[in-house]
Amino acid sequence: MNKITRLCISTMVAIAISLFSLAQANHATEVFQKLQSLKGDWQGKDEQGNVVKSNFKLMISNTVVMETLDASGMEEMLTLYSVDGNGISLLHYCPTNNQPHMRAIPSSGNVNQLNFSFLDAGNLSSIAVGHEHQMIMEFEDKDHITERWTWQSNGKDTEMIYQLVRTK
Numbered sequence: 001m002n003k004i005t006r007l008c009i010s011t012m013v014a015i016a017i018s019l020f021s022l023a024q025a026n027h028a029t030e031v032f033q034k035l036q037s038l039k040g041d042w043q044g045k046d047e048q049g050n051v052v053k054s055n056f057k058l059m060i061s062n063t064v065v066m067e068t069l070d071a072s073g074m075e076e077m078l079t080l081y082s083v084d085g086n087g088i089s090l091l092h093y094c095p096t097n098n099q100p101h102m103r104a105i106p107s108s109g110n111v112n113q114l115n116f117s118f119l120d121a122g123n124l125s126s127i128a129v130g131h132e133h134q135m136i137m138e139f140e141d142k143d144h145i146t147e148r149w150t151w152q153s154n155g156k157d158t159e160m161i162y163q164l165v166r167t168k
Contacts, residue, residue: 030109032083034139035065042145044164046071052162054147069147071162079135090116092132098124100132113138118152128154142166 038056046052050072057066065081075095082089087105094100102116116135124131130153138146143166151158 027106027109028083028086028088031106031111031114032065032081032088034111035081035088036062037142038065038067038145038166041167042164043167044162046163047161052164054162054164069162071160088114088116090135092135094132096130098122098129098131100124102132102135111139127152133157 035056036058039058040056042054042056044052044054052072053070055068057068058064059066059080063082067079067081069077069079071077077095078093080089080091080093084103087103090100090102090104092100092102099122101119101121103119104114104116106114114137116137118131118133121131130151132149133152134148134150134157136148138148140146145164147162147164149160149162151160
């Protein structure tokens with residue numbers, strides 16, 4: 001293979017990798033717009049039928065979605081969502097005074113579900129200490145979402161499910 005052919009192949013591979021990276025970043029931006037569309041008040045129930053209230057608010061030039069979640073029997077929780085390269089970052093401020101950081105990488109721009117996986121946490125002395133470890137957000141339609149939070153303590157998972165409806 002001559003030098004020109006190798007150079008052309010190397011250039012095409014580099015362009016393909018760059019385009020692939022851009023496409024993934026575009027998915028994150030598209031999906032973030034879906035999170036932005038949640039702006040407003042939501043109400044619903046947990047799996048035991050207790051009332052749950054949530055509010056989504058756009059912050060900092062619309063680069064952050066802030067959610068406050070008020071579940072029955074718990075103190076208010078705050079979660080921040082933002083674009084992070086080819087993914088969506090979640091930073092959760094928990095009443096247990098730790099701050100789990102999770103990330104979801106959308107496979108396309110038209111997702112019905114975001115799966116946020118644990119990366120690390122502030123103020124968490126050990127992974128065995130109780131903390132939110134995963135969150136799955138399901139977009140049923142523009143007025144219905146489900147949040148599935150996984151609490152992990154000593155390696156044991158407990159799921160909390162919140163089904164929310166947009167209030168008009």
